[in-house]
Amino acid sequence: MVLAIGVGIGLFMTLHTVLHLMSSNPLQHKEDILLRVQLDAGSPEMDESYRPLQMTYIDSMNLIHEAPAALQSAHARFNAAVLPDDPDLRPFETQVRGAFGPFFELFDAPIQYGGAWDQLQDESAAYVVVLSATINDRLFGGRNSVGESINVAGQRMRIVGVLQPWILIPTPYDVSTGLGTGEDVFMPLNTAVEMRLSRAGNTSCWKAVEGDDFESFLNSECIWIQYFVQLDSSEEREMYESFLASYVESQVELNRFGREQKQSLFTINEWWEERGVVDPGVYVLWFVALMFLVVCVLNTIALMLAKLFGRLHDIAIRRALGATRLSLVCQTLVECGVVGIFGGVLGLSFAHLGLAGIQTLLAHEDQIHLLTTMNKELLVMGLLFAVVSTVVAGLYPTFSVCRLQPTTQINAE
């Protein structure tokens, strides 16, 4: 029985862990106030089901300047080369996120030293950066490097802040290319644009770019930017929504937008559901694992029935000697609970094996261990599932056995 539950929990927790880690929102606590802005740009002839997943540069800049909110950010990912000052270290490429100052507060980025840049630096495309813990360790040995400088893509940039280690999977601020990996350098979006950094995310243009140069690209209908805003109260949200509605109207008049604007503000969970961050195949596998657990529980019921029927004589004698039904039921269910605990422990060890197996198969993926390591909550959940399944499995056998009259049993054998 322990084995039956163990195997069931093992497979289930393997898949549950992966699914849970793939789809859980690291910023759940900000769920109602952290919102993603989505504009249904495009021409009326386009297919109804097409949903622009990002925003154009023009719209992002318009919103940053005009939209009524204190905390908002437009951001995108880029590639850039870092030239270390130390001549022994070779230049290397890193991921850069161009964003606006409020980005760090919006997404609860944990700051170690210094802080974000200010609005003036955003506006003036200042050459300032915030570094990740990883790159700060690599180039500055982990010390407080605020005030020092770093050469990014040939440009000297002043360090204004350093983050603590910060890797979130999935990455709430950008799921355009999958679950996301962290960036090492953060700088104002205007700076990244001014430096013509090479874009590293998704770019999609429903309309061909008019001219041939970078300026034309910036003015085009290509979408490549994500836009987030924090709206703390429902009044703020209403005000923002009505601003967006009038903005869309104004753009319709300029013939830039031709489609019906559906939902424009999404919470992170809503956006992930809309966009489908997790591969549906994972849900299917999770369900199969759940069915496997159910089958194991059915087996456990059968095993428990057999076991209890084997004890009928025993139980009957005890009943004849005065034991109440309740005490027998309790005793059996407690026994189930104990079996559940053992089964759970065994199951979690199996799950550990299963997760290690998955990690090996996907070894080339950078952050795969983030999806295959059970945290405390999952371990507790596993044990709980085991105990609950076993007790539930034990309910029918216990009640059907305890229902029988003592005398019938003593005589039958």
Place this chain on the structure above:
Amino acid sequence: MTLEIGPVFRAMRRNKIGFVLSALQIAITIAVILNIFEVVQNDVERLNQSTEINMEDTFHFTVSLLGEEINAQVEIEEDLRRMRDLPNVVAAVQTQAVPLTGSGWSFNLSPEPFTVESESGVLGAAYFMDEYGVPTMDLEFVAGRNFSPHEVVWHDGERADDPHVVILSQQMAELLFPDSTMDEIVGKPVYSSGGGAHPITVIGILNALPRPWLNTAETFHVSFIMPRQNAWNRFHYLVRSQPGARDSTMLQVEELILDSGQHRILQYLRTLEESYSGMRAGPFTGMVVSIVATALLIFVTALGVLGLTSYTVRRRTRQVGMRRALGASRFAIVRYFLVENSIVAVSGITLGVALGIGCNMLLVQEMEFPQLQYWNVVFGVLIMWALVACAALAPASMASTMSPAVAARAH
């Protein structure tokens, strides 16, 4: 020889819970098997696709040029000249997207001009390569010809409309011009959604051209090559070496590129084999997990059937003994238990098939799930029945070997 279904059924009713449990297990198992089998079949097809491109001898890497005032075109042309001069390099090309690596470009081509900004035409993966592209990938022409050097256009902007010719894969050609032969398609014009209203002439058609992404079998080779080279500061090189010399060539090329005097970063140096297996790892893992989960499910259900039959055998020892004493053959005893087992199997399987078809319809509607095929249902049912019967066979034949005397005495 009757099947004694009546008496079997009545005997079962006195212990129905066990049989119900077993039937439920069988139902769940077959519902899962039917659906997962479709998925696995799909995955196997996707993972077994032939790429047609030379993967063993070919490798790729990304270069970033650093420094002020660089002329990327000069740098790239020099790199290519030096690489192509190496004795072990068969061909080398600069491109903005590499097959089988998971990242690339795509846009639409259409036989008609794009009059409104709408999604028409055929979406294909786009490669910007010069005339060395096809030799580097070791692909063959089924019609037409390769680019001539003068047709290659250099570009440092954001648009994609300059070239006047294009090479298609035959899969893309078929989708664009379904009613023409390959030879007829050569010379026809297409229009690009990337920009530009002028027609682009198809000058060559390849036997295959895998995309950067692992798509379905139907779209895997829907791609095209334009004779364009981006003069950007970050780009990829794709190089094919002499057979057997790949690893040493990779080192040679790496040294050559970094040696150019110019500040450069070279990254992601990989063979196409590596990149491709990296891309396949996800679907492959999914497939492995599906198979393991289903195998476990079948195993546990079979164990359940085994357990149930052993249990029934034990409880019926007296009846078995009496029957044997009355002259029933061993075969008759086995048959008795198999009939019992079949009743369970049939109810379980029927319920399971209904559940399976229902789930399948739901999944096909909600997500891109493959639809159940009739043959697979029949196949699955037969396999399940056989498995369940086998699981019951062992205890059943043990029952039949019991000597009548022993059996009659037992309680």
